[in-house]
Amino acid sequence: MSYRRKHIKPKIKHLRHTKKFFQKPLFWIFLLVVIIIAVLSYFLLFFSKFQISTIKVSGNEQINSQDIERIVQLDITRHFFTLSSKSIFTVDAKNTVKDILHTFAGVENVQLIKNFPNSLTLEIKERQPFLVFCTNEVPTRCFFMDGNGIIFEPLQSIPAGMVVLTKEDNSKKNNAGDQVVSKNVVDMISKVKKNLQDAIGVDIKEILVSNYLVVTTSENWQIDFDMNSDISAQITKMNALLQTGIPADARKKLQYIYLQYKDRAYYK
Helix, strand or coil: CCHHHHHHHHHHHHHCCCCCHHHCHHHHHHHHHHHHHHHHHHHHHHCHHHECCEEEEECCCCCCHHHHHHHHHHHHCEEECCEEECEHHHCCHHHHHHHHHHHCCCEEEEEEEEECCCEEEEEEEECCCCEEEECCCCCCCEEEECCCCEEEEEECCCCCCCCEEEECCCCCCCCCCCECCCHHHHHHHHHHHHHHHHHHCCCEEEEEECCCEEEEECCCCEEEECCCCCHHHHHHHHHHHHHHHCCHHHHHCCCEEECCCCCCCEEC
16 A cells, blocks of 8 residues: 555545535425425414314204314314414314214214315214113113114103113113114014004004013013014014914903014914
8 A cells, every 4th residue: 555545645535624514405405395394384284264264064953053063163273382273184084073973972973074275064964763762770761762772862751652662681871872782683673663563553662672572562462582583584473473363352362472482473
């Protein structure tokens, strides 16, 4: 290795001027990117044209629109240090829908639509009463129950003509928004109710959910269904018995019909 290469070149390299970090092009590129992001963020978050100014609620009948809007207003407001924003770009639709469903047991479904640049539309689907569910508490509490087995509206009195459902084992304290019976059980009840009306023109008055589905008719006789067996097959047996085996005048003395057995129906 030459003397110049070994001793002179390192000293020359050491004497070269080192650029400051702000003199490097990369620094200015980075700074420009940061400024652009900051300006764009401020524009999207705080520009007045993007601030939610209108909330439209439709489809609701029982639930007050202002109560729904109040939940939405809380959800869409974002705080950044001392500044607050209601930018349409920060609206979390899924979270807002979740909060509405959690707050209002009577709401079955919500669709939130963003209308750029500054409005929201909420389409509400309310639960419809299928029957009345009453607890085993003292005093008894009753609620409307929808077609999914979910209770939603507390009742002071039972509306005329409504079917009342209770559960034999109901130690849990039920509240609005709880699913008290499965959708499968609700479907069974719906089929039984329709077939009784179609076959002999009799309505359901009360239902007890225990090991069996015990239906009390408007004529005050009962039908016991096995919830673990094919409900359609049991309904077929019930219709055959009521239409051919038990005359209409004999139903005045009828007490119950058992449909749990596979081979035949029993009655007394």
